[in-house]
Amino acid sequence: MGEPLKIAVLYDVWGEDEEPRSEKPAETGRRRKEKEDREEILEALTKLGHDASYYVLDGRAQSLHGLAKCGADLVFNLTESYAGDDTKEMNVAAYMELIGLRYTGAGPHAHFLAQDKATAKKMFAFHNIRTPYFATVYRGHLDHAHDIKFPLIVKPQLEDGSIGIDAQAVVGSVKELMERVAYVQNEFDSPVLIEEYIEGREIYAAILGSYERIEVLPLVELDLSQLPEGTPRIASRAVKFERDSEAYKLTESKIADDLDAETIQKLGDTALAAYRAVKLRDYGRVDMRLTSGGEVYVIEANPNPWLSSKHEFAMAAKKSGRSYTELIASIVEMALNRYRLTKSWNN
Ligand SMILES: Nc1ncnc2c1ncn2[C@@H]1O[C@H](COP(=O)(O)OP(=O)(O)O)[C@@H](O)[C@H]1O
Ligand SMILES: [Mg+2]
Incomplete structure (x- = not known):
């Protein structure tokens, strides 16, 4: 075991999920659907002899300012969004770099590349990694299109956690495809990724x-x-x-x-x-x-x-x-x- 460190277990809350800042493990996990991993991580860090506590980003600038002054040797980064926007993981990581905080896990560049599924797939293709053929479409703009074949799966291009992915996401006809593209655009105001279903x-x-x-x-x-x-x-x-x-x-x-x-x-x-x-x-x-x-x-x-x-x-x-x-x-x-x-x- 290394030397004891002051470690901030960082996570985000927004709107109705908001919880008061706490030094203690929360009793119930509300943001995610099951037991929070942050409780187990805090426990493990404490067991390892570190001085670990939670720090919460609540979408307000004040919480960002506070983070800059938190004095942690390391941030265990569990944020998945900022102010309810889950494409902002990269910004949280980038912010920590700007203010000189050391943190676990992916850097902003990795969040950027992985979050946008179409961008990630282009990277995979360059490295000869097999990934389903795809097209993206947003408000009439077609970004990239292989000659794709049914059955297809239609997903929001920038989400995770299977948001927008249910039985109707897999489509076998042009009619179903068009309906689903419209659904994803309207429901999530998101570019749509259409992929061959494997x-x-x-x-x-x-x-x-x-x-x-x-x-x-x-x-x-x-x-x-x-x-x-x-x-x-x-x-x-x-x-x-x-x-x-x-x-x-x-x-x-x-x-x-x-x-x-x-x-x-x-x-x-x-x-x-x-x-x-x-x-x-x-x-x-x-x-x-x-x-x-x-x-x-x-x-x-x-x-x-x-x-x-x-x-x-x-x-x-x-x-x-x-x-x-x-x-x-x-x-x-x-x-x-x-x-x-x-x-x-x-x-
Ligand atoms: N091209 C595909 N072929 C077959 N199944 C897929 C395909 N794309 C997604 N899925 C199914 O949908 C799930 C969620 O898709 P994924 O792209 O991983 O979205 P998320 O980022 O929300 O996890 C996958 O775990 C897989 O079961
Ligand atoms: Mg997935």
Whole structure:
């Protein structure tokens, strides 16, 4: 264990989710749908001997000013948005760099590249990483278009957390496509990403590390095979968050322990290439599809994925032999190493 540090566990609240600032773990998690990972992280940091407390960004300038004066040696960055806008993760990271705060996880450049799914896919293509063919459209403006074939999946280009992704997102005809494009534009006022739908197993690679010290943890599968016949096998909003839904109950994440060595290698290499292509660091999760023919497609790469002990990242870390506390310790250590190694943080 390294020397004790003052660590701020940083998260964001907005509007009705707002909670008073607190030095103690919150009793209930309200912002996210399940137990908050921040409670577990605070606990782990305390166990490691650090002086850890929460710091909340509430969307007001005052909370930004306060952060600049918080005196933390390191920020454990769990923000997912700013003032309710989840495309602003990059701005929070960029702000911390400007005010000279050291923080865990992705830099602003990685948030920028990964958040815009079309931009990320262009990066993947340059690195010869297979990703579904796609087109984007926004208010009559077509940005990029492969010659795509049905079935397609229609998603908001800039969201995450499966926002806008339900059974109707998968479309098989021009009529359904047009209806869904209109829906996504109206509902989310967002550019629309139209992608070829890839039938296959849903595999997640949790990756820990930066630079040359980097490790793909054991692969996790979100098993969608029990979803009722006729519904698309996708990680919809319901599958991820709606605990009372049939979709939630019929699906589960588990270590993918039935894959052959060659497939594991291929998935791992692909995930690592995607991680690097969008410049993730410390920890990240790459979401892939594995077809019955053994082809691997990258769906997206997630900077700073959710660290709840029950979820995919921690599950993979556990399988790799790390306790939850060790996982948190290694994220802290990697962040600190970065600042020791270089003054230029942008890689
Ligand atoms: N091209 C695709 N082919 C098959 N399934 C997809 C495709 N794109 C998305 N999905 C399904 O939808 C889920 C959510 O899509 P994703 O792009 O990862 O959005 P989010 O950022 O909201 O997680 C994926 O985990 C996957 O199950
Ligand atoms: Mg995803």
